[in-house]
C-alpha cells in the first residue's frame with residue numbers, strides 16, 4: 001500500500017477516536033538533527049522558499065511550560081531568507097492554538113512575520129487559510145511589539161510593551177467558524193511565571209481578519225517558520241505545541257515528535273504460529289501517534305490494534321484473530337518516520 005494511503009488510513013482512524021488533542025510538538029531536541037549552528041532539519045520541516053535556512057540556537061526556558069528547557073531552539077535571522085513548514089492534521093472547524101516561546105534580540109521598525117499558519121497540503125499561503133505572527137521594534141531597539149494578520153488583511157500590533165532578550169510565551173490562536181467571513185486569528189502574550197491553564201477572556205490582540213476572503217479555506221494544517229530578508233527580526237523560537245485544546249497546550253507533558261529511528265523497534269510476535277491470539281512487543285523512542293495495523297496476504301487492512309497517541313516507552317499489544325481465516329498476516333507498526341512490518345501465521 002502506498003505511504004499516502006497508509007497516512008490517510010491513520011488520519012481516518014484517529015478522527016474516530018478520543019485522544020490527546022496535541023497536533024504537533026517540536027522542542028528541537030533531537031540530537032541527530034538539532035545541534036547548535038546546524039540548519040533547521042529537513043526531516044520534519046519542508047522548504048517552501050528560500051535557501052539560507054534558519055539555524056538551531058540555544059534552547060529557551062519558560063517556568064512551568066511543558067516545552068521549557070528541552071534541547072535547543074530555532075534561530076531566525078539576522079541573515080537569510082527562507083520559509084519552512086511542518087504539517088499537521090488539518091482542522092476544518094474550531095480553534096487551533098500554537099504555543100511557542102519567543103526571545104527577540106533585534107526587530108526592525110517596520111517589522112515582519114516569522115511564523116504563520118497555512119493549509120495541509122502546504123500551499124505557500126497564496127491561497128488557503130493564512131495567519132501570520134509578526135514582531136517589530138522601536139527606534140532605540142529595546143522595546144518590541146508583536147503583531148498578527150489574517151488572510152490578505154493588514155497587521156494589528158500590540159503596544160510597544162515588550163522587551164528584547166526576554167522569553168515570552170505566545171499563544172497564537174486561529175478560529176475556524178462555519179459561516180463566511182467569521183474566521184480569525186488572535187494573540188496572547190505571557191511573561192513568566194504567568195501560565196493560565198484555560199484561555200483568558202481578553203487576548204493581547206483581539207480577533208483579526210473577520211472579513212477575509214481566505215475564510216473557510218480548508219482550515220489550518222501547517223505551521224511555518226519564516227525568515228523574511230531585510231525587515232526580518234532576529235529571534236529564537238522554541239517549544240512549539242499546536243493543539244485544539246488550551247489546557248493540553250500548557251499542561252500536558254508528552255515529549256517531542258522528533259524521532260530517532262534507532263530507538264524504535266517492533267519485535268516478532270509470540271506465539272507464532274498462533275491461535276487465536278498473539279502478542280506484540282514494541283518500543284517508541286519519543287511520544288507521538290502510533291498505529292499498528294494488520295494486513296492479510298493480499299495487503300488488505302483487516303484490523304487496527306493500536307491507533308493513538310503514546311508516550312515514549314515499551315508496550316505490549318495483543319491481537320485476537322478469532323473470526324479470521326488461517327493464513328499469513330502482516331503486522332505493521334508506524335510512528336513518525338519509523339515503520340516496521342512482521343510476518344506471522346494463523347493456524348486454526
Ligand SMILES: [Ca+2]
Pocket residue numbers: 027028029059060067069070071072073238239
Ligand atoms: Ca527546545
Ligand SMILES: [Ca+2]
Pocket residue numbers: 176177178179180181182183215216
Ligand atoms: Ca468561516
